[in-house]
Amino acid sequence: TDFSNSDLWRWDPDYMGAYPWDDLDVYEKCSPSTFVKKIKTPVLITHGESDNNTFISNSKEMYQALRARGANVQFVHYPREGHGNREPNHRLDEMRRCLEWMDSYLKSGPAATKSRRLGDRITKSGYELRVIRAADSEIAHLPEEHPRLLEVVFTLASDGPVEESWTFTPGQIKLEGEAGKCPFRGIPVDIGGEKRLLEGIGLRTEIHPDTDSGRLSLTAALVYEIPTEGGILELKIPRFPTVQLLVGPKESPDEKAEG
Numbered sequence: 001t002d003f004s005n006s007d008l009w010r011w012d013p014d015y016m017g018a019y020p021w022d023d024l025d026v027y028e029k030c031s032p033s034t035f036v037k038k039i040k041t042p043v044l045i046t047h048g049e050s051d052n053n054t055f056i057s058n059s060k061e062m063y064q065a066l067r068a069r070g071a072n073v074q075f076v077h078y079p080r081e082g083h084g085n086r087e088p089n090h091r092l093d094e095m096r097r098c099l100e101w102m103d104s105y106l107k108s109g110p111a112a113t114k115s116r117r118l119g120d121r122i123t124k125s126g127y128e129l130r131v132i133r134a135a136d137s138e139i140a141h142l143p144e145e146h147p148r149l150l151e152v153v154f155t156l157a158s159d160g161p162v163e164e165s166w167t168f169t170p171g172q173i174k175l176e177g178e179a180g181k182c183p184f185r186g187i188p189v190d191i192g193g194e195k196r197l198l199e200g201i202g203l204r205t206e207i208h209p210d211t212d213s214g215r216l217s218l219t220a221a222l223v224y225e226i227p228t229e230g231g232i233l234e235l236k237i238p239r240f241p242t243v244q245l246l247v248g249p250k251e252s253p254d255e256k257a258e259g
Contacts, residue, residue, distance in 0.1 A: 003027075005055035036065045042072040044101045046094050048081025074101075096120060116243045124240055126159050131235060134245045137223050140194040147225040148250055149197075150175075151188060152235060154220060154243075161214025166207045168218060174236040175224045182224040182233065197223060 003012040003020055013019050016026045028034050043066060047059040056077060063075040076097060078090045085091045100120055116122050122129040137151035152175065175182040186199040209216045226233065230247035237243070 001058050001061060002054065005057055007052045032062060033065060036062070036069065039066065039071060042101070042105045043074070044097065045073065045075045046085075046097070047075075047077050048083065048085060049077050049079050050081060051083045053083040092119075116241050118243070118245060120243070122240055122243070123159075126162075128155075128157050128159065129237065129240050129243075130155050131243045131245075134233075134235075134247065136250060137188060137197075138195055139188065139197045139223070141196070148228050149185060150182070150224050150226045150233075150247065152222050152224065152245075154235075154237070155218065156220075157217040158209075158215050162209050162216050165209065166216055166218070167204055168207055168220065169202075169204045170220070170222050171201075171203065172238055173222060175222075175226070175233055176236065177227060177231050177233045179227060182226045185223045185225050188221050188223055 003009050006012075012027075016023070016030065018026060020027050032039075043062075045059045045063055047054075047056045049056055059075060059077070063073055066073040076094075078085055078087075078094070081087065081090055085094055096119055100116075116131075118131050118134055120130065131152065131154040133151070133153040135151055137149040139149060142149075170187060171184060173184075175184070186197040187203060188195050189198045190196075207216060207218050226247065229249045233245045233247055235243040235245060
């Protein structure tokens with residue numbers, strides 16, 4: 001496959017010492033596909049769709065073979081990328097996926113199964129959760145002496161079309177630290193160009209599937225009262241693994257704490 005597709009096809013006969021039609025055995029001995037029945041390690045494959053050095057067909061073949069065997073495999077292909085990712089969002093995505101993969105299969109104990117980090121993609125039961133921001137909230141017109149407020153932003157989307165709507169109840173989402181629960185204070189809203197805090201008991205909203213795609217998606221921001229010194233906080237969203245946030249101390253009113 002590499003010899004037939006790659007722009008650098010001369011590498012194969014130079015390295016193997018022969019063309020495939022002259023000595024197919026040497027190609028088979030060096031091909032991962034020959035040993036696909038022996039592969040037991042969980043495999044994460046990432047590839048750029050515009051890679052002219054090692055064509056994406058190589059990865060597709062291996063993915064198809066492992067999937068047919070029922071092996072633990074995931075295949076991620078990136079548009080516009082060549083032999084290695086160049087776009088910042090793709091590079092960041094690939095790094096995060098690799099870290100998640102290593103954490104899941106190489107770590108042991110509660111850390112491997114309990115907590116996820118800011119920015120991690122968390123998939124479960126046909127939905128994807130991602131906590132994208134955790135920073136000091138910039139609510140306008142608060143009293144000069146007020147508790148430290150942390151604004152947490154997350155996205156939730158279905159993998160495919162769904163038939164039922166989803167009731168979003170912020171009060172069901174908990175944030176906890178070493179000292180116990182961090183009180184939920186409300187939802188940040190924009191009023192007249194200023195960020196205000198919508199407070200109340202029993203806040204809820206109905207999220208309906210998109211009329212064109214049938215997918216359900218939500219972006220939500222929640223505000224919690226947290227200790228001034230910050231610390232390790234755990235965001236608990238029903239039906240998903242805990243997301244761990246590391247929040248630094250707030251040294252001055254102008255500083256922002258990044259999760």
